[in-house]
Amino acid sequence: MHGREDPTSVHVSDVGLEGSDYFSWTGSFPRCDAGDVTTTPAPSGPRRAPGSAGAGVRQPATGLHSHDRVGGQRALPRPSRPRAAPAADATPTGAGAVVDTLVLGRRVRHLRTARGMTLDDLGRAIGRAPSQVSMLENGHREPKLSLLSQVADALGVPLGDLLSSEPPTRRAALEVELERAQRGPLFASLGVPQVKVGKSLPSDALEALVALQDQVQRLLTENAATPEEARRANADLRARMRAQDNYFPELEEHARALLDAVGHHGGPLSQRATAEIAAHLGFTLHYVADLPHSTRTVTDLAHGRIYLPQAGSAHTDSRSPLLQAVASHVLGHTEPADYADFLRQRVEANYLAAALMIPEASAVEFLTEAKAERRLSVEDLRDTYAVPYETAAHRFTNLATRHLQVPVHFMKVHEGGTLHKAYENDGVVFPSDPLGAIEGQPVCRQWTARVVFTLDDRFSPYYQYTDTSSGTFWCTSRVQGSSQGAFSVSVGTPFAHVRWFRGRETTERSASRCPEASCCREAPPTLASRWEDQAFPSARPHASLLAALPVGVFPGVDQTEVYEFLERHAPARPQA
Numbered sequence: 093m094h095g096r097e098d099p100t101s102v103h104v105s106d107v108g109l110e111g112s113d114y115f116s117w118t119g120s121f122p123r124c125d126a127g128d129v130t131t132t133p134a135p136s137g138p139r140r141a142p143g144s145a146g147a148g149v150r151q152p153a154t155g156l157h158s159h160d161r162v163g164g165q166r167a168l169p170r171p172s173r174p175r176a177a178p179a180a181d182a183t184p185t186g187a188g189a190v191v192d193t194l195v196l197g198r199r200v201r202h203l204r205t206a207r208g209m210t211l212d213d214l215g216r217a218i219g220r221a222p223s224q225v226s227m228l229e230n231g232h233r234e235p236k237l238s239l240l241s242q243v244a245d246a247l248g249v250p251l252g253d254l255l256s257s258e259p260p261t262r263r264a265a266l267e268v269e270l271e272r273a274q275r276g277p278l279f280a281s282l283g284v285p286q287v288k289v290g291k292s293l294p295s296d297a298l299e300a301l302v303a304l305q306d307q308v309q310r311l312l313t314e315n316a317a318t319p320e321e322a323r324r325a326n327a328d329l330r331a332r333m334r335a336q337d338n339y340f341p342e343l344e345e346h347a348r349a350l351l352d353a354v355g356h357h358g359g360p361l362s363q364r365a366t367a368e369i370a371a372h373l374g375f376t377l378h379y380v381a382d383l384p385h386s387t388r389t390v391t392d393l394a395h396g397r398i399y400l401p402q403a404g405s406a407h408t409d410s411r412s413p414l415l416q417a418v419a420s421h422v423l424g425h426t427e428p429a430d431y432a433d434f435l436r437q438r439v440e441a442n443y444l445a446a447a448l449m450i451p452e453a454s455a456v457e458f459l460t461e462a463k464a465e466r467r468l469s470v471e472d473l474r475d476t477y478a479v480p481y482e483t484a485a486h487r488f489t490n491l492a493t494r495h496l497q498v499p500v501h502f503m504k505v506h507e508g509g510t511l512h513k514a515y516e517n518d519g520v521v522f523p524s525d526p527l528g529a530i531e532g533q534p535v536c537r538q539w540t541a542r543v544v545f546t547l548d549d550r551f552s553p554y555y556q557y558t559d560t561s562s563g564t565f566w567c568t569s570r571v572q573g574s575s576q577g578a579f580s581v582s583v584g585t586p587f588a589h590v591r592w593f594r595g596r597e598t599t600e601r602s603a604s605r606c607p608e609a610s611c612c613r614e615a616p617p618t619l620a621s622r623w624e625d626q627a628f629p630s631a632r633p634h635a636s637l638l639a640a641l642p643v644g645v646f647p648g649v650d651q652t653e654v655y656e657f658l659e660r661h662a663p664a665r666p667q668a
């Protein structure tokens with residue numbers, strides 16, 4: 093959020109997809125760039141509205157807000173990106189504040205000319221050459237506090253007037269913005285010649301240049317979210333999750349602290365306990381009928397309110413949206429800088445929400461006992477914590493390797509046969525395109541994740557051994573509905589580890605020779621010879637969302653709708 097003074101005070105969670113998405117969203121992941129794990133604290137809310145004097149707004153009662161990231165790092169890496177307005181030309185003053193030298197210079201010039209002083213006049217008054225005054229006014233100079241005091245004296249204003257962060261005029265504000273842009277990475281990368289920002293530049297030209305650079309910045313940001321970019325980011329993050337066995341200690345720590353605060357230590361997390369967590373963080377809950385269509389929840393950070401739908405979707409756990417909103421707050425998520433940042437936030441929030449519903453300590457105890465008795469089961473984990481199957485499956489992958497020494501894989505596959513998202517650290521080889529992206533790829537018809545769709549019984553767990561080119565795997569799979577059609581959710585492990593699982597005695601077995609085309613991608617010869625050249629199917633638009641990545645600050649979210657909604661529901665504004 094560099095370069096912006098006032099990050100939005102709104103959190104928008106999710107955009108209408110069902111389920112808990114640890115692994116991707118529209119098949120995309122934040123890019124992994126460990127070199128840029130930032131420790132910059134993000135502004136935290138809820139913030140007190142000016143003049144509200146705290147009435148009705150409880151401040152966070154926990155230390156667990158954005159300034160206190162465990163370990164001082166984000167749980168997931170933040171992608172590197174060009175930043176607007178590098179602060180390199182700002183100088184710490186004696187007061188420890190960071191002064192924007194561009195704004196400072198404009199203020200000095202404004203005050204000087206208002207007093208009818210020339211550069212010479214001011215230079216003489218402070219015992220400096222006129223060129224040095226000019227440097228100061230152009231923001232090229234990093235003034236010492238002692239010099240600023242002299243300048244303030246010479247201009248007859250308090251020092252604070254010089255240090256104000258407000259440009260003195262609209263024209264000055266535009267000049268500052270253009271100067272800043274010209275010194276920033278965008279101009280550098282485009283190789284655009286610079287214009288001299290001075291009196292000779294007409295105001296309308298100045299307006300146009302500033303608007304143009306804003307638009308270019310916006311277009312580039314949108315372009316960053318191309319499917320290619322998203323796929324690459326996804327592959328990178330999957331590699332990082334694999335390296336961490338999909339276990340993130342910082343997020344577990346956040347969950348532990350929150351659950352301790354409300355005295356919850358095991359078993360299903362009740363609706364009441366969920367609400368207590370929100371209250372503990374200073375939020376009141378408001379169930380509304382007119383939540384913006386593109387959102388699951390909206391958080392008003394200014395007033396400490398979380399807006400939730402009155403009726404949950406049939407496919408979701410009603411606790412999830414609230415917990416994800418709470419998680420975003422606890423993790424200090426602010427307006428995403430770009431698409432990858434948005435995805436990183438989403439993965440973090442979903443992980444933390446699940447860690448609240450299935451606490452690490454009690455779940456590990458439960459799973460360790462199950463392993464000792466050779467009856468590990470995702471179903472049992474689901475039932476013990478009263479969570480959706482997909483949540484239990486995801487959570488199992490978080491804990492299985494780190495705590496049970498069992499490598500695993502996870503897949504979510506659309507009924508059309510395409511891979512929606514997946515994770516593995518057990519050596520299974522997912523179908524992939526030449527660049528290593530797996531989203532939208534066809535899954536072998538012989539795999540458990542596909543075979544399960546052919547069964548009449550969709551309520552009992554299905555188990556199967558599958559021989560693949562990378563070894564024999566055992567898998568358990570279930571089908572679940574969603575507004576985008578049915579999906580199978582599968583968890584599997586290599587043959588060597590199946591002895592810990594319930595369902596290992598299954599006699600279901602199949603062999604996959606994919607990616608050999610003759611395995612399942614080519615039609616059987618008899619059928620082919622009968623129908624070749626006689627069929628012309630019309631393709632259905634792909635269920636995968638890869639083709640249409642939404643754009644915008646919160647991708648897929650209609651910001652106007654969100655702001656109108658907040659206006660409608662916000663407490664009456666106190667008279668200023």
Ligand SMILES: [Zn+2]
Nearest residue numbers: 536606611612
């Ligand atoms: Zn196959």
